[in-house]
Amino acid sequence: MVETASDIINLGNRTLSNLEIDHLKTAFIGLSAQTRHETPPRTITIHSISTESADSKMIAMPDGDKSVAAYFLERYGIRIQYPKVNLVIESGPQKSEFPMELLQICDNQRVRTEHQTPELVQNMIRACAVPPSTLIPQNLRNGRALGLFGENRSPHLAAMDIDVVGTPVTVNTRVLPPPYIQYRNNSTATPEPARATWTQRAYYLLPCDLGKWAVYILGSAPRNRSRFEQQELQQFLSCFQQQCGKVGVNYVAPAYMSAIPIDVGKVEEEFAECKRAGINFMFFIHADNDQSLHKVVKLLERQYEIVTQLVKMQNAGDIVSKGKQQTMENIIHKTK
Numbered sequence: 001m002v003e004t005a006s007d008i009i010n011l012g013n014r015t016l017s018n019l020e021i022d023h024l025k026t027a028f029i030g031l032s033a034q035t036r037h038e039t040p041p042r043t044i045t046i047h048s049i050s051t052e053s054a055d056s057k058m059i060a061m062p063d064g065d066k067s068v069a070a071y072f073l074e075r076y077g078i079r080i081q082y083p084k085v086n087l088v089i090e091s092g093p094q095k096s097e098f099p100m101e102l103l104q105i106c107d108n109q110r111v112r113t114e115h116q117t118p119e120l121v122q123n124m125i126r127a128c129a130v131p132p133s134t135l136i137p138q139n140l141r142n143g144r145a146l147g148l149f150g151e152n153r154s155p156h157l158a159a160m161d162i163d164v165v166g167t168p169v170t171v172n173t174r175v176l177p178p179p180y181i182q183y184r185n186n187s188t189a190t191p192e193p194a195r196a197t198w199t200q201r202a203y204y205l206l207p208c209d210l211g212k213w214a215v216y217i218l219g220s221a222p223r224n225r226s227r228f229e230q231q232e233l234q235q236f237l238s239c240f241q242q243q244c245g246k247v248g249v250n251y252v253a254p255a256y257m258s259a260i261p262i263d264v265g266k267v268e269e270e271f272a273e274c275k276r277a278g279i280n281f282m283f284f285i286h287a288d289n290d291q292s293l294h295k296v297v298k299l300l301e302r303q304y305e306i307v308t309q310l311v312k313m314q315n316a317g318d319i320v321s322k323g324k325q326q327t328m329e330n331i332i333h334k335t336k
Helices: 002-006 018-028 068-076 118-128 132-145 155-159 230-247 264-277 293-304 313-322 325-335
Strands: 032-035 043-053 058-061 064-067 086-090 103-105 213-218 256-260 281-286 307-312
Touching (some): 002 018, 018 043, 058 068, 064 068, 213 264, 230 256, 256 264, 264 281, 281 293, 281 313, 293 307, 313 325
Parallel strands (some): 213 281
Antiparallel strands (some): 058 064
16 A cells, blocks of 8 residues: 555655645545455455544553554564554544554455546556557447357346347448648648657747746655656746747746745645745645645636646656657647
8 A cells, every 4th residue: 555655646755744634535435455464365445544643543452551553562572664644543432543554455346436546547548549459359349248249148138128239339430630820920830640649840929928926846756657856847947938839939037946845835835935026936846645735736726817837847858858849849838
């Protein structure tokens, strides 16, 4: 469970903030997990994340109160590696609490959308995006396995007089011409035929002026991602400047740059300071594991009347390390 939590927040041997606890509650509540310290392992359902840690939570024992960390060391010979991290609360009348590192999320269980990380959703979409030559055999195998047709056809379908066709229906199709953009100066833009991606071919008719703006790195990259710090930020801004020049946007260097943690209070402090300094545009490169501050930033945008834009750290990193020009073009489209 520690590994999964590390993909959601920047986990260390410390007490988690309220926002981080909320992130983990969203990701874990209702999931099944197995204990790693018992033989055979016991399966529990996660109820919540505690406000106490293995160091602070005390257990009443015959020889006196002991911390959860001391209990596991004495009873199982296990030294807790993250004694300051919040405990996990089990569902049930006793509401037992366990160190996160002694739980393993069970495989092959049904999960809700909020239990899935952005990376997991991306991987699922990529796995499902297969060509028809692969999809058709997959559908046939799935249909037979489910008893929809074939020699193992479900008796329930037969009882309800439902027949499912065993082969796909063949229909005639036609290929539509791709759309194009006609600009006022009679220039046009069309997508690349092979990939159906758009390429910016002209200046904006009414390019924006960035004015006085600020750039923030919000949070940090998860343990399984490349870092994104000041050096990567400077490289990103260089790519940003080049693309601005291509489309006629007047680029000026940001008046202020900073790295701040994923903390609602700290973000609001920056908004207040930017308002006092006359900054009219705040650009955030935020950690991929952040799932709540996007809404907070947009709320503060209206409250302080400062335009904002958020870009995921992975996308910004791909521009720097992989030269993803299309991604930068899309960012500038939104900036404009």
